[in-house]
Amino acid sequence: MNRQIAIIGSSGGNLYNLGGRDPLKLLDEILVQMESAGLSCGALQFIAAQVSMDAAKDSTPAALYGWNSSQGEPVIIAEGTLQQVNQAAERLDREIAEQIELGEIDGLIVMSADPEGSNRHAIEAAAKFRLPVTGTGGTSMAIIQTKGAYVIAASGTTGTTNRTRAVTFATSLSKHWRLPYRPVIGNAAASIHAAAGSSSPWRRINIRGIMMASLPGFIGMALILAVSKIPGLSALTEVFDLMIKALPVIVAVIAAKQVSELDEVSIVAGIVAGVLSVEGGIIGGIIGGIGAGIIVHYIFRQCVEWRFPATTVNIVAGGVSGLIAGLLVYFLIAPIALSAGEGIRMLIETLVSWSPAIAGLIAGLLIWPAIIGGVYHAAILPIVLLEMETTSNSFLGAVDMVGLVMVSAGITLANIIAPRDKGEAAVAAPGFAINMGFGTFVEAAYPFMFSNKFVFAGAIASAGLGGMLVGIFGVRGTAYVPSFIGPITSNNTVGFLVSMAASMLCSFLITFFVNKLSGYREAKNTLSM
Known part of the structure; x- marks a missing residue:
């Protein structure tokens, strides 16, 4: 009998722009790749909103997709406002958790899930029974890891497509169970949906x-x-x-x-x-x-x-x-x-030339609120690419590397060396490795930032410091590359190295001492009892 997989999640924020707005096509691609790997869908809970979750409200129209085992395909089981659909999704979440409890589900595929809300019971059941979990969505996957789930592969969503995500999911699960798998290049089901012209271009x-x-x-x-x-x-x-x-x-x-x-x-x-x-x-x-x-x-x-x-x-x-x-x-x-294009680049250069240090400081201080608020992918990343068009590096790209990637690396490293509890080290290690090795998945720092206001403030301050140094040294660079390659691709190798090291060290030290102080207080409270 094929391994039974539960697919859970939503159309997401960033995911919405990379396939999430067309749920059937997204799910079709996953199902095709799963079939090639000898995997079957045992449960489905996918919340599809008509706008990005970054801008969605309770009144946003949405639909809930579930799995019809008799037809062997996704079907809409609830429609209405996002609030109504979430309520239906929570009921389905409990049903999937029961399936896991009964041993009817062998693994999870997760996309932009809500592990604290509509996916809480399924995630907790998966963690309890050590089911392999693979998925995308930086914030959600980081939280899932903190819940003790057995995550075999995790990444953010930027740069992915329906096919690359589906192949990644099938590859990680097939490797886990040592199943033969060959990615399917064509997807007849998705082609049918496209050729049908069901929505306006x-x-x-x-x-x-x-x-x-x-x-x-x-x-x-x-x-x-x-x-x-x-x-x-x-x-x-x-x-x-x-x-x-x-x-x-x-x-x-x-x-x-x-x-x-x-x-x-x-x-x-x-x-x-x-x-x-x-x-x-x-x-x-x-x-x-x-x-x-x-x-x-x-x-x-x-x-x-x-x-x-x-x-x-x-x-x-x-x-x-x-x-x-x-x-x-x-x-x-x-x-x-x-x-x-030239006008946008000249505007950035003009703003930076007025006061490089202040421009870098402001960019650094704002970059974490921007990515948390969903502004980064909407505005900053396109500007970075416009800057890179002529020189392959950019001012905001350098701020991205020092203010997000290196700060996240510093926070996760501190939680590896001096975690508040042993479980946090295991959660922080994969995030640190991805930060340093691939220059992405800055969301790995979210669990630690959101759980402690001083770590959060330290992240923003460290990003501000790194951004200010980027301005002072006149650095132009990029993220999304391994940390050791970043300085080489910049216009100022030494300046970029100093900026990266400073922001990482600053976030590391702040998190390190915050964790130590928290541990000291907990120990003191225990002794006083």
Whole structure:
């Protein structure tokens, strides 16, 4: 009998822009990959809101997806306001917890869950019976770890896609149980949903989602720049120049694919539009890609209605759509788009030039509230990528590394060395490793920040210190790379190292002494009793 997996979570905040807004397509991809790994769905509880959870309210329309075992597919079991759906989700949460208690569930896949609310009972039951848990969602996965759950793989959501998440889930579970698994490249079910044209392409336009999905291309460019600085490899500078020119193509392809959701056809349209949009920079690429995605959607449907042969449909939809959108950008929009990108970069540079130290301090002090409040992915990350378009590094990218990644690393390291209780060290260790090794998953510090106001204040102060040093040293850098690579990709290796070390040391010392003081007080209270 196949291993039975419970899929729980929600359309999320950041996840909403990376697949969460289309629950059926997201779930279809997971189910296809699970089937390839010999896994079966035993339970499902997925809350789908019509907006990002970062902006959702109790009155936001939402739906609850459950699992229909007889039909073998996800079905909507409740609809209404988010508040009403959450109430239904809590009842389903108890049912899944009972299934776990009865041994009917073997593992959990988690996406942007609410371990303190609508997923509490399932998470606690999974922790009790040591079920393997894999999932995404920085904040939720960090809290799940603090509850003692057996997390075999965890990550944030930025930069992921439905397929990469699904493959990661299936891979981690199959490795845990030593099951044979080969990722499925095609997803017939998802293709059916896309071709059906169930929603307007205009509703799928999301600049934030396009920029975040394009992030690997920008990081690749930064890595090439770093390697080109090694003696004997200066020839890679030409490769770096070529990659800068390719960035509009990358964002155009992502935009076209996300807007049209027609996979290979939209990719071809995006490439054609992107090549013609190069002179407009990444803003031109985004406009060209969005245009290609919208046009390919309608041309594809029209060609199908005209009963064109499938090959002709792909050729016309992909090629013609890309040409129309690309030529519009090439002849009309490129100069305006290029000027807009230059204007944003000049604005950042002007603000920083007035007072680098104060600009860095303010950016550092605000970056934790920004990511906690959902502003980071909506505003800061796109600006970082615009800055990186010409030089592969940015002012806000450097603040990201020192203010978020290094501060999180300092907090988690302090909880490894001097935890308030032994369980916290086990929770902190994976987060510290990911912070240092991959330059991401800053949410690993959340459990410690939210449980102690002094650690929280220390995180903000440490980020402010690091940001101020970034301004003083005039550093331009990036996050989302291993910590030892970050300084190499920057314009000031020594300055970036000092800034990173200072913010990490500051957050480490504050957390260390707060933990020691808490332990001393607890011991004193115990003796007095």
